[in-house]
Amino acid sequence: MARSNNWRINKSSLMAVEGAQLLKALQKVAGAAGLPKGFTVKFATKSHGGGIDFDAKEVVIGAGRLFNEAPLPAEKMDVLVGLMLHEVGHERIETYKVWTRLDAVDQNEWKILQKFVNIGEDIAIESRLADNPNLVDYQNALHDWAIGEIREADVGKLLELWIEYALAHKMDWNKMANLSQEINDAMAQLVALTGWLRHEHGYIDRAEAYRNYWSTLKDVVLNPPQPKNQSGDGAGGGTNSDSTESTDKPDKQDSGESEPKIEPGTSSPAPNSGAERDSSEDPEQNNNLAGTNEGDSSAPEPGGNEMVGNTDGVEDELDRPLAPKPEDAISDELAEAIEDAVQSELEDITEAVSLEFDGQNIRDTIIRSRETKTPLIKPNAELRKRLERIMTIRKRLQARTMHGEQYGRIDKRHLHRVATDERIFSLRYKFPDGFPNTRILIDLSGSMSGRQADEVLEAAGALQTLVNAEVWCYNYGDDKVNLVRMDEGKLIHRFEPDGSTPSGLAIVGVSIGMKSGGLVIHLTDGEHNHGQKPWNANWILKKRGIELVNLIWGKTAEHYNLDGINWKRLDGLAEFPEALYQILVEQVKLAKIGGKR
Incomplete structure (x- = not known):
């Protein structure tokens, strides 16, 4: 899985x-x-x-x-994670520092040297990921996907043979028997380098190893020798279709007669089997391949001829499994x-909302996002002052009661006209600091008139400046339910009244992520014409311990004047402070909001 x-x-x-x-x-x-x-x-x-x-x-x-x-x-996601880990691997092993130590290389060789080094760095990263039990599954998924795109190596191209051996982890031994002596000897050097790269080494050591090996192998890379068998058509060097192909596992390679031979006179570590991790190699011999200081590497020293001959063939893409492709x-x-x-923090919450409406068929896509391009609008100063005064009264009332002052108890009875209970004036709510985790939900569907839209935006903005509340608006358009969060203090935005009214889906959608004890204040004109009804949403929130209060700007209340739903109809913005006061009363269990008739 x-x-x-x-x-x-x-x-x-x-x-x-x-x-x-x-x-x-x-x-x-x-x-x-x-x-x-x-x-x-x-x-x-x-x-x-x-x-x-x-x-x-x-x-x-x-x-x-x-x-x-x-x-x-999920299978493709594993491959993406593998790609991500591979790129992070370049940062972890400091590949960029390797390039800084190779800047003295002849510019005529630079492009093909880059490909040579990229193969080596891919080997180093792959081995580190394969050694991590938490990451190896992602590395395997990446490997299986990548080699599905790779073609068979050309027996006349050394780097392609190296890729096939070290990165694709497969080798056709019948094909290897057809290698020229120059390619065979060069492959022995690359097998040794591969075994060394499978152990951890610093960027200085790796850079020096690449430089030394490149000095020895560049003539074979830049001037590919002809394979022994010329009857083939290029790739595969004329191997027949039933040739034996095997992975580079130790038990497969240790017994093969065509194992690459090391070039006489070199001081490279002897290739053991070309296995992914040559654990039987002499550690001291491995460590001597590239020293900490420049020039200390025991990789083959530069020698022989400089780059000569025609390089027409080296411009071809080397077909490295993770080499960039146009697609x-x-x-x-x-x-x-x-x-x-x-x-805009776009989030698809369709699945989460569907789980809340258990057993009901949710056909709509529900998207939440944050509005990021809104102008800064100052809230209505007078409205804010009235709201602040209500908050201050509530805070003073609590302070008096908690200090046991007699006139505080009288004030309570006068203000609320109900018998009081000392237990409700605990420190649970200290307004405005202790206002519940609140989300204000604004209906901005097509049924909201211009005046209604302006007033609900003003009401939400004024309240938001006083308490810790998020302001969201909603409608249905472009075949989805749109829930957009306004930035703090930015009230008027691109999201204008339009589309249908998916009230029930919006109420549940905005509550996703809220904890028990939270409060949703729903400002609407009372219309509903799409998706699950507000009544369903109300009971879903109650089950989760979240209070829902519906403030209706308009005459329509048929979807809200039902048993168990908290709602209040307002004639305009002037009645909002009183409605807010009723909300505060509800939160401290002093009264219930009832429908205004």
């Missing part, structure tokens, strides 16, 4: 939202794997290729061949939509 099934929660059937959720998940994976803070994770596009950019502090994942459906299957890029349109989803 795919490992990501055990921990991935947030998914979406919308590509942009799913992409944003994938990036968030990969960012967490990268942080857990050791990626420093400050790095961001993105998907590769046509204008921005994959890889890790140490200057821009970006990890760019080439997900184009994987991310082509939503939600992404790794996602479209610019999707990338822009994902970026917008990330910025």
Whole structure:
């Protein structure tokens, strides 16, 4: 079973939202794997290729061949995690510092040397991931996916043979028997280098090893010799279709007669079997391959001829399993939509809402997001002052009662016209500081008139400045329920009254993430014409211990004047402070809100 099934929660059937959720998940994976803070994770596009950019502090994942459906299957998610871990691996082993120590290389050789070093670094990272029991499953998923795209190595191309042996973990021994003596000797050197890279070494050692091995092998890479058998058509060197192919496991290679031979006169560590981890090699011999100081490496020293001859063949893509490909890029349109989803914290809560409406068929997609492009609007000063006065009265009343003052007890009876109970004036609620965890939900569907919309926005904004409350608005449009959170203090925004009124779905949707004891204040005109009804939502919230109060700006109350629903009809903004006072009373269990008739 795919490992990501055990921990991935947030998914979406919308590509942009799913992409944003994938990036968030990969960012967490990268942080857990050791990626420093400050790095961001993105998907590769046509204008921005994959890889890790140490200057821009970006990890760019080439997900184009994987991310082509939503939600992404767990098997593909494992591969994405493997890609993420591989890129983080480059930071962990300090690949960028290897390049700084190779800057003196002849520029004519630089491009092909980059490919040579990339193979070596991939070997080093792969071995470290394979040694970690918590990460090996992701590495295996990445490997199985990557080698499915790789073609068979050409017997005349040394680097392709190295890739096939060290990264694809397969070797056709019949093909190896057809190698020229030059390729055979060179492969012996690369087998030795592979075994050494499978152990941990610092970037100085690795850079020096690459430099020394490159000096010995570059002539074979740049001027490929002809294979023994010329009857083939290139790739595979003319091997027949039933040739024996085996993985580079020790038990397979230790017994083969065609095991690569080491070049006479070199001081490279002798290749044992080419296994992924050559545990039987002499540790001292391995450690002598590349010393801490430059020039201390025991890799083959530069010798022989300089680069000569024709290099026409070296421009071909080396077919490294994780080499960037054009199809790794996602479209610019999707990338822009994902970026917008990330910025606005787009979240698909359809599954969570469906679980709350247990047994009911939820056909709509429900999306929550944060509005990020709103102008700063000052709340109504007079309304805020009235609300603040109510808060102050409540706080003073509590203080008097808790100090046992007689006139406080009289004030209570006068203000609430009910018998009082000392127990209700505990420290549980200390307004405004102790106001419950509150979310204000505003109906901005098409049925809300301009005046109603303006008034509910003013009411919500004034209350938000006094208590710890989030302000959300909702409607139904573009085939989904839209729940948008306003930034604090930013009341008027792009989200204008439009669409249908999915009240029940919106009420439950905004409550996702709230704990028992919370409060949802719903400001609406009383209309409802889409999805589950407010009555259903009311009882779902009650079951979770969340209070729902409906304040209705309008004449319609047929969906709210039902038993068990707290509601109050307002004739305008002027009645909102009194309604708020009733909410405070409800929260300390002094009275119940009843319908205004």
